Amino acid sequence: MPACNTVKSYHFNYDPSCFEREDERPDSIFYQKPRFVQHLDDNALRVVEHIIGTLIIEQTPRILDLMASWDSHIPDSIKPEFVVGLGLNEEELRANPKLNQYLIQDINENPLLPFQDNFFDVVLNVVSVDYITRPLEIFSEVGRVLKPGGLFLVIFSNRYFPPKAIRIWKEMTEEERVLLVADYFSMSGSFEEPSFFVSKGKRRPLEDKYAHLNIASDPVYAVYAEKIGGNPNRPRRPEVTDPDVVLPEIDLSLREMKEWVARNRVCPYCGEKLKKWLVPLTPFTEWNTDHFYICFNDNCPYFIRGWMAMLKQGNLGFSYRFRFNPEGGGIDAMPVPHPNAYRESIVEEED
């Protein structure tokens, strides 16, 4: 059998061990005890609500929250006809203010959803797809209960309960997981081509319990698609943009921008002072300068939207930072694999 994490033009070769977990006892045992916790930090939760609020465009949608708990992350701007939550812990579901109705069902044991065909406008699955052991059956069932043109929105991050996550999920990089979920969509045969959204590299809120570790906020990934067969004249769902990213209004020509950066040593996208950065010695690349000026602001819109731009170009797991070369005045983008990369070469300068 081929390894379960080989990518073959966006299709994975699955063998049954891909969906095994450390804890193979019934899921109802693990979820017996209610967990009234949030699984993501506040920044990431805001992004989750923003994605849901952007993509649900129906006036009074019927929503199924699949693998629900006490918070469905549905913003108040959405006015559902009703929301049904399906999960495993009754106390959590009872405490969820958005639910009109809930039911307890182990979908790994019984993936058949107890709803009629073409019933819901939207199915949400938030930070839970990594626990699904029968994804193809469940994605097909979601396809069955959605109306044509209805939305299946799967949102996840990089945190999970290790004993209950499937093996393939734990072996993959974060970006491979995007492809895995996209593959679930396409293998079910029920959906249009899935779209992706990623929000990554934000600063952790100061009050967060991990803020002192200087690690970025929890990343948020969304993979979503509409059920095939929707009315071709239906309104289109808008593209999701990062809620914190205000695109800069730069009217400068490229030449003017270079001159402005050379004069001010400031990032034209966020206004933060550029850091002097020493070029590391390497036998492979020769630069015409021994230092650059680079924007290391993790909240810079250029950097934040770079994760998405790079993903769209097939450069998984990278963003880029704005870079200025003082020798010759060129500007370009420096690829970076994570928010803390290459910081060791920053030289602190006097203001």
Ligand SMILES: C[S@@+](CC[C@H](N)C(=O)[O-])C[C@H]1O[C@@H](n2cnc3c(N)ncnc32)[C@H](O)[C@@H]1O
């Ligand atoms: C990490 S929590 C996420 C809860 C919620 N969607 C949220 O965004 O906070 C995972 C949820 O999936 C549910 N779940 C796990 N395994 C399940 C299964 N086999 N069938 C149905 N629900 C399940 C649990 O009840 C739990 O509430």
